[in-house]
Amino acid sequence: xxxxxxxxxxxxxxxxxxxxxxxxxxTKLKAFATVSVNSNGIASIPAFSLDKPAIIASANxxxxxxxxxxxxxxxxxxxxxxxxxxLHYKFVARPVLEMTAGFNISSFFTxxxxxxxxxxxxxxxxAFALTAVYKTSSSSSLTFAYWNDRGQEKESIxxxxxSITGERTDFSIGxxxxxxxxxxxxxxxxxxxxxxxxVSPKISLSARDYPFSIFFQATQAIKSxxxxxxxxxxxxxxxxxx
Numbered sequence: 246x247x248x249x250x251x252x253x254x255x256x257x258x259x260x261x262x263x264x265x266x267x268x269x270x271x272t273k274l275k276a277f278a279t280v281s282v283n284s285n286g287i288a289s290i291p292a293f294s295l296d297k298p299a300i301i302a303s304a305n306x307x308x309x310x311x312x313x314x315x316x317x318x319x320x321x322x323x324x325x326x327x328x329x330x331x332l333h334y335k336f337v338a339r340p341v342l343e344m345t346a347g348f349n350i351s352s353f354f355t356x357x358x359x360x361x362x363x364x365x366x367x368x369x370x371x372a373f374a375l376t377a378v379y380k381t382s383s384s385s386s387l388t389f390a391y392w393n394d395r396g397q398e399k400e401s402i403x404x405x406x407x408s409i410t411g412e413r414t415d416f417s418i419g420x421x422x423x424x425x426x427x428x429x430x431x432x433x434x435x436x437x438x439x440x441x442x443x444v445s446p447k448i449s450l451s452a453r454d455y456p457f458s459i460f461f462q463a464t465q466a467i468k469s470x471x472x473x474x475x476x477x478x479x480x481x482x483x484x485x486x487x
Contacts, residue, residue, distance in 0.1 A: 275307040281460075281484035286318060286326065290392075290406055291445040291464040292433050292471075294478055295326050310335040324365060328352045331374075340380070347374035353401075369397040385413045394435070404435030418450075425449045441469025449484075458484050 279302070286299025295318075303316040316329040329351045337344035349372035357364045376390045392406040408431035416424040428446040433439065444465050451458035460482055466475040 272309040276305070277307075277486065278302070278304040279484055279486045281482050283480050283482035285478065285480040286320070287445075287462055287464060287478065287480045288318075288327065289316070289329070290433065291429065291431070291462070291478075292441060292443050292466075292475065294464075294480070295320060297321070299326060310338060324356065324363075325352075325354045325367075327354065342380070343378045345374075345376045345378075347376065348372070349374070368401040370401065371395045371397065384415050385411075387411055402436045402439060404433065404439065406434075407432045421453055423451050423453060425451075438470050438472065441471055441475065442467045443469070443475075456486050458486070460484060 281301050283299045283301060285297065286295035286301065288294060298321045299318055300321065301316065301318045303314065306313045312331075312333045312335075314329075314331040314333060316327070316331075318326040318328070320326055329349055331347050331349045333345050333347040335343055335345045349370070351370045351372065353368045353370060355366050355368070357366060372395070373393045374390065376388065379387045379389075381387060388408075388410040390406070390408045390410070394402070394404055394406065396402050408429050410427050410429040412425075412427035414425040416426075418424055426446070426448045428444065430442075430444050432442050444467060445463065447460060447462040449458050449460040461479070462481075463477065463479040464475075465477050469475055
């Protein structure tokens with residue numbers, strides 16, 4: 246299985262070299278970061294959540310077509326929830342279409358209560374991703390994504406994630422407010438009866454020229470064999486971007 250992934254990425258980089266011109270070696274490094282406080286932490290795959298308040302910090306370090314996109318997520322008790330380390334390469338970069346390949350080394354933490362203490366258990370994951378973004382206008386887009394998650398511990402799960410997301414950004418409300426929103430339809434197929442079709446809308450409101458925004462996100466299971474049935478989850482929060 247791992248050999249096939251090596252072949253996959255060799256193909257991606259070979260294709261990129263043959264189809265796209267290399268970026269100039271003088272390309273500047275771009276850096277962005279966001280810290281958010283959430284009422285009910287919802288993960289990158291919205292079918293999973295912490296089910297209690299969370300602090301999530303993410304960064305984007307971009308150099309030409311490459312980027313490093315880590316995420317740290319903690320509960321309010323400062324116990325870790327998950328750590329992502331995404332490496333991305335944009336092998337198609339055109340005005341209306343972008344295609345990206347990614348590899349993630351991550352850790353996911355669960356808690357087990359004992360009479361005198363709480364035991365924290367970490368699981369290692371590898372993930373491989375392909376993403377295509379089609380820009381329908383300067384402020385709207387459609388994103389298609391596929392992830393393959395590979396848990397490395399005996400008890401950790403493996404599976405597939407497919408999604409399509411429609412997004413609209415920077416919709417003006419008066420002279421001072423900006424509204425952005427997206428809606429994701431996604432399907433998960435994981436080992437151990439963790440399958441399902443879900444819909445997840447998200448709305449963000451911010452003020453012009455200010456780094457703060459407030460957001461609302463919800464997830465509704467349409468069809469799933471997960472027990473108990475996931476049903477409806479929601480999350481509100483505030484984010485600071487710099």
